[in-house]
Amino acid sequence: MNVSEAYGILMGKVILMTEKVVKEKLEGLGKRMIKEIEKNEGPTFETVLRTKSNTIFDESEGCLRTGDKTETRKFLSVAQAKTFMQTVAVAAKTKKFISEDLHASIRSLFYQLKFTLGEDIDEDMFAEQSESNALIEDLEVALGIKREDLHLTTERKGTVAGPIIIKDKFGGEVNTIDGTAMGRSGWGIPSDVDNDIEFKTTADYVLVVEKDAMWQRLNEDKFWKKENCLVITPKGQASRGTRRLLRKLADKKLPIYCFMDCDAWGWYIYWTIKTGSMNLAYLGHDFAVPEARFLGVSMKDIREFEFLQKLTITAKEVDVKRAEEMLEYPWISRHADWVAELKEVLKTKKKIEQDALQGERLTFVGEYIKDKIAKKKWMS
Amino acid sequence: MNVSEAYGILMGKVILMTEKVVKEKLEGLGKRMIKEIEKNEGPTFETVLRTKSNTIFDESEGCLRTGDKTETRKFLSVAQAKTFMQTVAVAAKTKKFISEDLHASIRSLFYQLKFTLGEDIDEDMFAEQSESNALIEDLEVALGIKREDLHLTTERKGTVAGPIIIKDKFGGEVNTIDGTAMGRSGWGIPSDVDNDIEFKTTADYVLVVEKDAMWQRLNEDKFWKKENCLVITPKGQASRGTRRLLRKLADKKLPIYCFMDCDAWGWYIYWTIKTGSMNLAYLGHDFAVPEARFLGVSMKDIREFEFLQKLTITAKEVDVKRAEEMLEYPWISRHADWVAELKEVLKTKKKIEQDALQGERLTFVGEYIKDKIAKKKWMS
Numbered sequence: 001m002n003v004s005e006a007y008g009i010l011m012g013k014v015i016l017m018t019e020k021v022v023k024e025k026l027e028g029l030g031k032r033m034i035k036e037i038e039k040n041e042g043p044t045f046e047t048v049l050r051t052k053s054n055t056i057f058d059e060s061e062g063c064l065r066t067g068d069k070t071e072t073r074k075f076l077s078v079a080q081a082k083t084f085m086q087t088v089a090v091a092a093k094t095k096k097f098i099s100e101d102l103h104a105s106i107r108s109l110f111y112q113l114k115f116t117l118g119e120d121i122d123e124d125m126f127a128e129q130s131e132s133n134a135l136i137e138d139l140e141v142a143l144g145i146k147r148e149d150l151h152l153t154t155e156r157k158g159t160v161a162g163p164i165i166i167k168d169k170f171g172g173e174v175n176t177i178d179g180t181a182m183g184r185s186g187w188g189i190p191s192d193v194d195n196d197i198e199f200k201t202t203a204d205y206v207l208v209v210e211k212d213a214m215w216q217r218l219n220e221d222k223f224w225k226k227e228n229c230l231v232i233t234p235k236g237q238a239s240r241g242t243r244r245l246l247r248k249l250a251d252k253k254l255p256i257y258c259f260m261d262c263d264a265w266g267w268y269i270y271w272t273i274k275t276g277s278m279n280l281a282y283l284g285h286d287f288a289v290p291e292a293r294f295l296g297v298s299m300k301d302i303r304e305f306e307f308l309q310k311l312t313i314t315a316k317e318v319d320v321k322r323a324e325e326m327l328e329y330p331w332i333s334r335h336a337d338w339v340a341e342l343k344e345v346l347k348t349k350k351k352i353e354q355d356a357l358q359g360e361r362l363t364f365v366g367e368y369i370k371d372k373i374a375k376k377k378w379m380s
Numbered sequence: 381m382n383v384s385e386a387y388g389i390l391m392g393k394v395i396l397m398t399e400k401v402v403k404e405k406l407e408g409l410g411k412r413m414i415k416e417i418e419k420n421e422g423p424t425f426e427t428v429l430r431t432k433s434n435t436i437f438d439e440s441e442g443c444l445r446t447g448d449k450t451e452t453r454k455f456l457s458v459a460q461a462k463t464f465m466q467t468v469a470v471a472a473k474t475k476k477f478i479s480e481d482l483h484a485s486i487r488s489l490f491y492q493l494k495f496t497l498g499e500d501i502d503e504d505m506f507a508e509q510s511e512s513n514a515l516i517e518d519l520e521v522a523l524g525i526k527r528e529d530l531h532l533t534t535e536r537k538g539t540v541a542g543p544i545i546i547k548d549k550f551g552g553e554v555n556t557i558d559g560t561a562m563g564r565s566g567w568g569i570p571s572d573v574d575n576d577i578e579f580k581t582t583a584d585y586v587l588v589v590e591k592d593a594m595w596q597r598l599n600e601d602k603f604w605k606k607e608n609c610l611v612i613t614p615k616g617q618a619s620r621g622t623r624r625l626l627r628k629l630a631d632k633k634l635p636i637y638c639f640m641d642c643d644a645w646g647w648y649i650y651w652t653i654k655t656g657s658m659n660l661a662y663l664g665h666d667f668a669v670p671e672a673r674f675l676g677v678s679m680k681d682i683r684e685f686e687f688l689q690k691l692t693i694t695a696k697e698v699d700v701k702r703a704e705e706m707l708e709y710p711w712i713s714r715h716a717d718w719v720a721e722l723k724e725v726l727k728t729k730k731k732i733e734q735d736a737l738q739g740e741r742l743t744f745v746g747e748y749i750k751d752k753i754a755k756k757k758w759m760s
Contacts, residue, residue, distance in 0.1 A: 102742045103600060105593035111691055111739035153596055159568065168563030171602050175563035183548030183555035184577075185568040188539065191596070197564075213485035216533055216571070220483055222551050311491055359491035362482045 018149065018195060019098055025143040026095045033088070042075040045087060047142040048282065055281040057331045062290030063274070064281040066141070083135070089113050090135050094150035103151045103192075106133060141282050148192040148240070158234045158242035159186035159215060162224030163203050169196040179230070186219065189232075193245045203230045205255040207369065208246065208273065208292075210236065210266055214259070214354055214365065223366045230254075237269055243287045246273060256292045257378065259369060262299060262341075263315070263351040264322035270294050275331060293378040295369060297352050299344040305368075311356035315349045337379045398529065398575060399478055405523040406475045413468070422455040425467060427522040428662065435661040437711045442670030443654070444661040446521070463515070469493050470515050474530035483531045483572075486513060521662050528572040528620070538614045538622035539566035539595060542604030543583050549576040559610070566599065569612075573625045583610045586629050587749065588672075590616065590640040590649055594734055594745065603746045610634075617649050623667045626653060636672045637758065639749060642679060642721075643695070643731040644702035650674050655711060673758040675749060677732050679724040685748075691736035695729045717759045 033043035048054070049069040056067045075081050093112050097104055104112070136147050147154065164179035166187060179187050179201075190197070207229050209215050215233035218224070224231045230249070234242045250256050258273065260266030268277075274292040276283060302308045315323075323342040326332045333339055345351060357365045372378060413423035428434070429449040436447045455461050473492050477484055484492070516527050527534065544559035546567060559567050559581075570577070587609050589595050595613035598604070604611045610629070614622045630636050638653065640646035648657075654672040656663060682688045695703075703722040706712045713719055725731060737745045752758060 097742070100742070103596065104738065104742055105596070105735070107591075107593060107733070107735045108597070108738040108742065111733075111736050112742075114691055115687060115739035153593060156565075156592060156596075166563075168565070170563040171600065175561050177561075177563065177565070181555050181557075183546075183550040183557065184570045184572075185536075185548070185557070188565040188568045190564045192564075211487075212536060213487060213533060216483065216485070216536075217488070220551065307495060311494055353487070353491075355485065355487040356491050358484065358488040359495035362477070362480070362484055362488065362492075 022143075022145055022149045023095060023098060025145060026091050026098075029091055029143065030088070043084070045073040045084065045138070045142065046070055047073070047138045050137060050141065050282050052278060055278055057275070057329075058285075061285045061288075063285050063288035064276040064278065065284040066282045085117070086113065087135050087138055089117060091139060094139075094152065097151035103153050105153050106136065109152065137282060146194070146286065148194060148244075153191040154240045156188060156191050156241060157236075157239040158189035158232065158245075159212065160189060160230055160232050160245075161186045161215075161219050162201075162230035163228060164199055164201040164230055167198045167200075180225070184216070184219065186215070189239065189241045189245055191239075191241050193241050193248065199248065201230060201249070201252065201254070202228070203254060204228045205257060205373070206230045206232060206246065206249050208256060208258045209233045210258075210260040210269055210354060217358065217362065217365055218369075221363055221366050223369070226366070227370065234269065234273075236265070238273055240283075240287065243273060243289075246289045246292070247286060250289045250291045256289050257295050257369075257373060258292055259295045259354060260297070261351075261353045262297045262301075262345075263353065264319040266297075266354070267322060267326060271326075271332070293380055295372045295378050297354050297357065298379070299341050299348070299350070299352070302350070302352060305357075307360045308352060308356055311359045312350040312352050315345055315351040319351050320346060320349070335380060341379065402523075402525055402529045403475060403478060405525060406471050406478075409471055409523065410468070423464070425453040425464065425518070425522065426450055427453070427518045430517060430521065430662050432658060435658055437655070437709075438665075441665045441668075443665050443668035444656040444658065445664040446662045465497070466493065467515055467518055469497060471519060474519075474532065477531035483533050485533050486516065489532065517662060526574070526663075526666065528574060528624075533571040534620045536568065536571050536621060537616075537619040538569035538612065538625075539592065540569060540610055540612050540625075541566045541595075541599050542581075542610035543608060544579055544581040544610055547578045547580075560605070564596070564599065566595070569619065569621045569625055571619075571621050573621050573628065579628065581610060581629070581632065581634070582608070583634060584608045585635040585637060585753070586610045586612060586626065588626065588636060588638045588653065589613045590638075590646055590734060594639070597738065597742065597745055598749075601743055601746050603749070606746070607750065614649065614653075616645070618653055620663075620667065623653060623669075626669045626672070627666060630669045630671045636669050637675050637749075637753060638672055639675050639734060640677070641731075641733045642677045642681075642725075643733070644699040646677075646734075647702060647706060651706075651712070673760055675752045675758050677734050677737065678759070679721050679728070679730070679732070682730070682732060685737075687740045688732060688736055691739045692730040692732050695725055695731040699731050700726060700729070715760060721759065 036043045047070065048066045049071045050066055054067040054069040055064060058065050073080065073084060075084055090109065093109055136152065139150065140147055160179055161182060162179050166177040166179065168175045168177060177187055209218060209231060210233070212233050212235045215231060218231050232242070246256055258270050260270050273289050275290060276288045280287065302312060323345045327339065327342050357368055416423045427450065428446045429451045430446055434447040434449040435444060438445045453460065453464060455464060470489065473489055516532065519530065520527055540559055541562060542559050546557040546559065548555045548557060557567055589598060589611060590613070592613050592615045595611060598611050612622070626636055638650050640650050653669055655670060656668045660667065682692060703725045707719065707722050737748055
């Protein structure tokens with residue numbers, strides 16, 4: 001037995017355990033309903049309320065999560081019966097996917113349900129792009145598992161370069177991928193970074209860079225080699241896979257530094273990585289990285305680096321509105337540096353993009369990041 | 381000297397040749413202008429007109445391209461002088477990037493110009509997302525080179541799996557990437573697949589799959605292994621990098637089969653790969669694959685596969701409008717099968733997605749594709 005085989009068996013064990021738990025949870029859901037029916041009660045389905053009023057900032061965890069309010073779905077009307085049937089059908093289909101060891105997108109799941117249940121399913125109900133897909137979220141929350149564990153694939157996005165070795169058990173083989181040997185492309189972060197996959201890294205820290213173009217700059221500079229770090233771009237808003245990867249890297253005690261635009265979108269991407277967002281609060285700590293730090297770019301940089309003064313651009317309405325909103329969130333407004341930053345945007349009506357750092361010299365960016373980290377010039 | 385070193389030197393030679401030509405062209409542009417100024421004439425800049433009226437379908441090439449009408453830009457007004465200055469500045473900056481052996485996004489280029497030329501540059505002029513970026517297109521067309529050769533990076537998108545070996549000369553090293561060993565992630569198609577990079581493939585054909593979710597299905601099925609083919613997803617509309625890669629694979633005499641949705645977007649993605657699009661006609665044959673064939677899904681499939689009958693969805697206005705438009709294009713309407721297909725959409729007001737093929741069984745898709753190719757059931 002060689003190392004790769006031994007590794008495969010070891011990983012196989014872990015996977016069987018996870019799969020076993022997930023299957024038991026799905027079966028438990030069904031068995032409980034059958035019992036209710038046998039007792040001549042209507043079947044019920046309990047889930048946590050995912051409303052704004054039941055979203056809290058968890059001080060001890062440092063992230064957004066749903067509160068304790070639950071909701072019990074019953075067979076009371078035709079409309080409810082339909083949703084109920086669909087929830088059960090989703091549970092049954094995903095159990096089948098796990099048994100077959102196959103994965104499916106939400107869109108494929110929609111067609112499987114349409115085929116089984118017939119024409120009366122509303123096609124928009126399962127629209128792949130909708131993160132708020134209520135039925136799947138119901139199951140995730142009710143069973144305390146991730147949709148990835150139900151063999152549902154999600155949008156893939158994000159790229160990594162640097163000292164990381166990935167062991168991807170895929171289609172009966174273990175593929176070993178070296179994050180330092182992927183050239184201009186990097187390693188694409190998959191939909192699921194938890195099941196059948198493991199990582200080892202010798203990096204000292206993780207740098208998260210908002211834009212792919214900036215990742216390409218730092219990759220060309222071999223920044224990850226010079227600094228012994230991982231350079232990751234979520235390519236805008238981080239996918240579920242990227243957020244899980246960052247969580248797992250933070251669990252390995254790697255510092256997570258974020259380098260974003262100084263604007264509505266950059267702040268939103270950062271805070272979603274750090275604390276989760278209102279919409280996705282039900283995901284909780286598994287998809288949040290409260291340890292994350294914001295390196296820049298910031299309004300302060302404009303004063304510090306003279307060449308940036310002519311590279312600011314006018315803040316748009318969305319930036320101003322976002323800055324005002326953020327000042328209302330207690331978990332942001334408690335940070336004096338963030339308050340100063342956002343107030344400066346409101347006062348000057350200016351913003352600045354990370355790309356502006358390349359205005360004088362393309363390779364300045366790396367020096368900027370190194371200096372920020374060395375001198376601990378970040379915001380939390 | 382090992383193979384990798386020898387390869388590096390060989391590639392280095394090719395690269396130096398390309399760079400030399402590009403630099404000479406940029407310098408030629410400048411020298412010609414200086415001569416005009418020395419003769420007391422205003423400098424001029426000649427480019428090909430990129431209007432609809434100067435877009436033709438080239439019968440011998442089988443793709444859209446710009447016609448022969450040219451336009452000469454002169455220093456006649458303040459507005460023209462400004463654009464002129466910017467064009468020269470772009471040429472100068474890209475020449476600098478080539479000399480430094482660094483690459484830049486269009487957004488970085490914008491900031492470099494803003495830094496050099498000052499506040500009076502309109503920030504929207506260089507918006508990265510605008511494919512119609514007039515200044516860069518001007519240079520590409522006038523000099524007969526690609527923006528990638530000017531060291532400008534473009535949006536990266538698209539993934540490959542299958543028997544392909546990529547030699548990526550990157551940052552002084554040659555990274556060898558094996559397309560059969562990339563697990564669930566695949567190899568990410570970079571911005572530039574021409575400079576400092578080479579491919580070898582033993583594949584029998586190329587399968588282009590519109591959606592990433594379907595690529596994940598076929599990758600999980602190891603379709604590329606069973607069929608000895610490359611499976612590529614452009615993730616929707618193909619990026620410049622993906623289109624160039626497909627062109628290069630077609631040049632190696634590999635058949636290119638496309639598997640798309642049967643709707644406005646799927647058809648558009650296919651025809652852009654095959655003939656180019658009206659907007660990007662100036663790119664011509666270098667970014668077109670007239671050899672491409674359309675495997676499906678098609679309206680005919682609905683009759684052929686009974687289970688698909690309840691998996692159609694209602695065509696939207698955009699699908700109907702697109703079908704009508706396509707029937708107007710002579711290079712489409714000459715194909716009787718395409719005409720029948722589009723007329724069926726107009727008649728039934730139905731459409732069908734590639735995901736629907738997974739409605740009965742997730743793994744049916746592979747069988748469908750194999751059968752289509754074996755029986756030559758495609759449209760051109």
